[in-house]
Amino acid sequence: MFFLDSDNVYRARPLMAFDWLEHGFGTRHSPAFGTGAEISTLKQIHSSVCIPASAGGCLGEGDALVASTPGRPVSVRTADCLPILMADGRQRTVAAVHAGWRGTIQGIAAKVAGMLGRAEDLHVAIGPGIGQCCFEVGPEVAGQFADLFPERRDLRARTSIDLLEANHRQLIQAGVPGRQIYQAGLCTVCGGAFHSFRRDRERAGRMVSMISRLE
Numbered sequence: 259m260f261f262l263d264s265d266n267v268y269r270a271r272p273l274m275a276f277d278w279l280e281h282g283f284g285t286r287h288s289p290a291f292g293t294g295a296e297i298s299t300l301k302q303i304h305s306s307v308c309i310p311a312s313a314g315g316c317l318g319e320g321d322a323l324v325a326s327t328p329g330r331p332v333s334v335r336t337a338d339c340l341p342i343l344m345a346d347g348r349q350r351t352v353a354a355v356h357a358g359w360r361g362t363i364q365g366i367a368a369k370v371a372g373m374l375g376r377a378e379d380l381h382v383a384i385g386p387g388i389g390q391c392c393f394e395v396g397p398e399v400a401g402q403f404a405d406l407f408p409e410r411r412d413l414r415a416r417t418s419i420d421l422l423e424a425n426h427r428q429l430i431q432a433g434v435p436g437r438q439i440y441q442a443g444l445c446t447v448c449g450g451a452f453h454s455f456r457r458d459r460e461r462a463g464r465m466v467s468m469i470s471r472l473e
């Protein structure tokens with residue numbers, strides 16, 4: 259469903275079916291992707307703040323950008339957190355979301371989905387991020403996922419969390435059809451093609467994920 263193109267950018271095939279939009283998930287091998295001055299960005303703060311994109315460049319503090327007019331590309335920067343790109347197939351509104359564990363606990367993906375339009379019109383692509391294979395956390399973090407993973411009995415101790423599944427569940431709860439949620443399922447920590455904060459700490463770069471309504 260996702261593939262790496264010749265520019266070293268991951269694309270979600272289902273989003274490519276919309277000829278009115280452009281999107282991509284950058285990797286460590288595509289450092290220039292999504293860095294143009296016309297692209298809207300944010301100072302990301304692990305919140306659930308969503309800002310309408312009104313201009314290019316940094317638009318302040320927040321973790322999601324929504325654009326409803328053509329020619330207004332929106333982006334997020336990640337290195338382990340999940341980049342989530344959304345498109346409303348009917349109204350052509352698009353959004354870029356940065357969902358780390360704090361944003362996930364705050365329900366940022368579902369919140370943005372609710373702002374975009376009718377849930378059944380939404381197409382959501384969740385790009386490369388830290389996988390459950392590498393996301394071990396202490397009980398102070400794991401315990402906050404108890405509502406999202408009611409079937410788990412191990413959240414009071416050190417354990418591993420599946421952020422992708424957590425966001426998937428929230429999007430389903432928000433009414434987005436499961437067949438319109440596309441998951442890369444690529445781990446940024448143990449997959450070599452990505453920047454990873456957990457792996458590289460302060461030396462880690464950031465990857466840009468971008469979506470734009472063309473017309």
Ligand SMILES: [Zn+2]
Pocket residue numbers: 388389390391392445446447448449
């Ligand atoms: Zn991993």
